[in-house]
Amino acid sequence: MSLVGCYVALSKPLVAAFPVFLLAWLRFGIAALAMPHWLRRPATEPPMTRRTRWLVFLESFLGNFLFSICMLFGVSLTSAVSAGVIMAAIPAAVALISWIFLRERISGRVLAAIVCAALGIGLLAFAPAHGAGHSSPSSGAGGSMPWLGNTLVFCAVLCEASYAVIGKSLTDKLGPRRISSLINLWGFVLSTPLGLWFALSFDFGAVSPSFWGFLVLYALAASIWTVWLWMTGLRSVPASQAGVFTVMLPVSAAVVGVLVLGEKLAALQVLAFASALVGVLLATWPGRRAAAPTSVPVLLPSEKNNNSQ
Numbered sequence: 001m002s003l004v005g006c007y008v009a010l011s012k013p014l015v016a017a018f019p020v021f022l023l024a025w026l027r028f029g030i031a032a033l034a035m036p037h038w039l040r041r042p043a044t045e046p047p048m049t050r051r052t053r054w055l056v057f058l059e060s061f062l063g064n065f066l067f068s069i070c071m072l073f074g075v076s077l078t079s080a081v082s083a084g085v086i087m088a089a090i091p092a093a094v095a096l097i098s099w100i101f102l103r104e105r106i107s108g109r110v111l112a113a114i115v116c117a118a119l120g121i122g123l124l125a126f127a128p129a130h131g132a133g134h135s136s137p138s139s140g141a142g143g144s145m146p147w148l149g150n151t152l153v154f155c156a157v158l159c160e161a162s163y164a165v166i167g168k169s170l171t172d173k174l175g176p177r178r179i180s181s182l183i184n185l186w187g188f189v190l191s192t193p194l195g196l197w198f199a200l201s202f203d204f205g206a207v208s209p210s211f212w213g214f215l216v217l218y219a220l221a222a223s224i225w226t227v228w229l230w231m232t233g234l235r236s237v238p239a240s241q242a243g244v245f246t247v248m249l250p251v252s253a254a255v256v257g258v259l260v261l262g263e264k265l266a267a268l269q270v271l272a273f274a275s276a277l278v279g280v281l282l283a284t285w286p287g288r289r290a291a292a293p294t295s296v297p298v299l300l301p302s303e304k305n306n307n308s309q
Helices: 002-010 012-017 020-034 050-077 080-087 090-101 108-126 146-170 176-200 209-234 239-259 267-284 301-308
Strands: none
Touching (some): 002 012, 002 209, 002 239, 012 020, 020 050, 020 209, 050 146, 050 176, 080 146, 090 108, 090 146, 090 239, 108 239, 108 267, 146 209, 146 239, 176 209, 209 239, 239 267
C-alpha cells in the first residue's frame, strides 16, 4: 500500500503526458512482457475451476481497471478534500465486505484500528491544503461536477475493498505470482480497445526517453511488485486486518508530495499520520497467549478425598 501511494503520487507527470486509457494499456502491456513465466501453472497447484476463473476476472476488473479509472476521473471532478474524506472509508469497507462474504469476525482491536485509520485520513482530508497545485483557481481543484466526482471516488473505494476481499479468496487457490500475472493479463485485455483507439492518434515521438523509463518503472511497480506483495501478505493475514493497511495509500502519497513535489505539511496532517499509524499498530500487535496449564492447582488423590468429605 505504501508503494501504491508512491506511484499514484508520482504518476501525475505520466497522466499529463499520456491519455488515461492509453497509459493503462501501456502499463498492462509492459508488465505482461515482464512476467510471462508467472502464467505457467505449478505442478502442485490444482487446475482452476469456473469459480476461480470468475474471481480472477473480478479481481482485475474491479481492482485494476475500474479503480484506476474511477479514481483518476473522480479526483478531476471533485475537490481533493472530498476525495480524501471518502477514501477514509476503505478500511471500514474492507472489514464490512470481508464480514459479509468471508464471514471473518471483526475483533474489538481490529475495529479500533479501523476507527483510528478512518480518523487519521479524515483529519488529513480536513487539513488545509498547502503546496503545488492548490493555489491556482484554474487548476480545477474544486471540480465542475462534485457530486459525480464524489460518486466516482466512492466507487473506487468499493473497488479497492473488493480487491482486498477477492484477493483473500484467491490466495487459498492460486499462488501470488500466478494471481499477479493473470489479473494483469485481464487488465491488458480490458484496456486494449480504448488503448488502441487513443494510440492511433497519439504522437509517441513527442515523449522524451526519461518519460519512457519512468513509464517502465510505473508499470513494474503497479502491476508486479505491489500486487505480489499484497497477495503474498493476504495468504497469512485476514482481509479485515489487511484492510487497515490501505491507510498507507493516501499517507504515503502525501509523504511523496512533501519530500518530492515540495508540498508543505501542516500540524493537522502530522496528527492524521500519527492516528493512521496507531491503527496499523493495533492491527498487527501480537495478541495475548493463553494462560499456561500449570497455573491450575493439581490435587492429589488424598486431597480430593478430603475435600469431598
